[in-house]
Amino acid sequence: AQTVTQSQPEMSVQExxxxxxxxxxxxxxxxxxxxxxxxxxxxxxxLVIRQEAYKQQNATENRFSVxxxxxxxxxxxxxxxxxxxxxxxxxxxxxxxxxxxxxxxTFGTGTRLTIIP
Amino acid sequence: NAGVTQTPKFQVLKTGQSMxxxxxxxxxxxxxxxxxxxxxxxxxxxxxxVGAGIxxxxxxPNGYNVSRSTTEDFPxxxxxxAPSQTSVYFCASKEGQAYNEQFxxxxxxxxxx
Numbered sequence: 120a121q122t123v124t125q126s127q128p129e130m131s132v133q134e135x136x137x138x139x140x141x142x143x144x145x146x147x148x149x150x151x152x153x154x155x156x157x158x159x160x161x162x163x164x165x166l167v168i169r170q171e172a173y174k175q176q177n178a179t180e181n182r183f184s185v186x187x188x189x190x191x192x193x194x195x196x197x198x199x200x201x202x203x204x205x206x207x208x209x210x211x212x213x214x215x216x217x218x219x220x221x222x223x224x225t226f227g228t229g230t231r232l233t234i235i236p
Numbered sequence: 237n238a239g240v241t242q243t244p245k246f247q248v249l250k251t252g253q254s255m256x257x258x259x260x261x262x263x264x265x266x267x268x269x270x271x272x273x274x275x276x277x278x279x280x281x282x283x284x285x286v287g288a289g290i291x292x293x294x295x296x297p298n299g300y301n302v303s304r305s306t307t308e309d310f311p312x313x314x315x316x317x318a319p320s321q322t323s324v325y326f327c328a329s330k331e332g333q334a335y336n337e338q339f340x341x342x343x344x345x346x347x348x349x
Contacts, residue, residue: 169335210279223284226278
């Protein structure tokens with residue numbers, strides 16, 4: 120079974136600074152998808168960014184970017200120019216590719232990010 | 237669009253009671269799923285469905301039943317509640333293909349005494 124590991128239970132960053140959240144995963148598959156989801160205090164899960172494993176180029180969404188290292192099975196999230204609204208729990212997730220439409224998301228345990236004003 | 241809706245938002249049960257958590261989506265998504273979120277454990281998949289009439293087990297299915305009679309609805313039934321089922325439950329839906337974004341409901345906080 121695939122596993123997703125987030126080794127940083129908590130992180131903090133000064134407002135306007137840059138922070139990187141770590142994620143590693145274990146899989147024997149060559150094709151899969153990776154996601155970062157954000158869960159603010161409202162509890163609502165929100166997709167931040169996603170990456171296809173067969174694409175070498177790192178995904179970017181505005182202030183959010185990833186560093187995808189396929190050989191190392193690493194998928195870190197970089198948040199630039201941190202804002203107070205970025206304070207949340209961040210979950211890394213893995214999805215295998217199937218031909219049956221029964222893909223399942225496997226989540227890491229999360230990293231709680233605090234933004235210091 | 238209301239997106240994914242869940243009812244109730246909060247529920248307290250006594251051990252042995254049964255109840256159904258409701259989930260509905262109005263996006264015509266084929267894929268729906270239920271997760272539970274416990275402190276320090278992230279979200280774990282309970283059951284999922286790839287379409288009406290088709291369901292399958294996830295990582296932690298014991299103690300839960302599901303059915304999918306329509307595309308819109310995917311209820312989760314607790315047959316005999318146990319304190320170990322105290323958790324926050326999330327329903328999610330997405331279009332059928334991999335890589336598509338999962339849309340989550342607001343969650344149900346369940347406490348079993």
